[in-house]
Amino acid sequence: MTTEFAKRWPLPVLGILMMVLYLVPIKQATAATAGQEIFQSKCAACHTIGKGKLVGPDLAGVTARREAGWLKRQIKEPDRLIEEKDPIALQLLQEAEDVEMPPPEISDEEVMAVIAYLKSTEKLKNVVVGVPSQYMPTIIISIIALFILTIIGLMVGRKKVDVR
């Protein structure tokens, strides 16, 4: 019995590994998709991502350009940054010809989702044309999982031969 188990332990271990590999990118993709919806409804009136300035600045590359803590505050409470005379906020205000970004009605969770979405538009941008980049991790992991499944299949197949 124990030797039997010793032979078979790689199967459950690989299975668990696969589930973990699957869940991580799915969670990221879900957050980015939720963020995309929030962006469309709460931000797109004033911002584009890579299509130029509207009322507010083009947000392409903003997660690389700005520090994470600052970005959260700019999205959640842009008025406070201006009140505190934050140098970047003041410069943005000047560039926007004194039009202030009104503080959106947005929860901390939604802020994180929007940031995940903004990030997803930057990562892997030009890798595959036509596939929204937030789905890329899922696709890549699916391919890896299929590969692992094939290996498991081969291992199980070989076990049967061993028994005979």
Ligand code: HEC
């Ligand atoms: C009514 C128009 C308006 C809406 C709606 C709006 N913004 Fe803004 N946003 C601006 C303006 C104007 C600025 C620049 C002046 C300032 O910071 O107040 C700005 C600045 C920013 C910046 C700083 C950009 C940089 O280059 O550092 C970020 C990030 C940003 N907005 C994100 C968002 C997000 C995310 C939302 C949706 C939750 C949103 N904005 C909704 C008008 C808007």
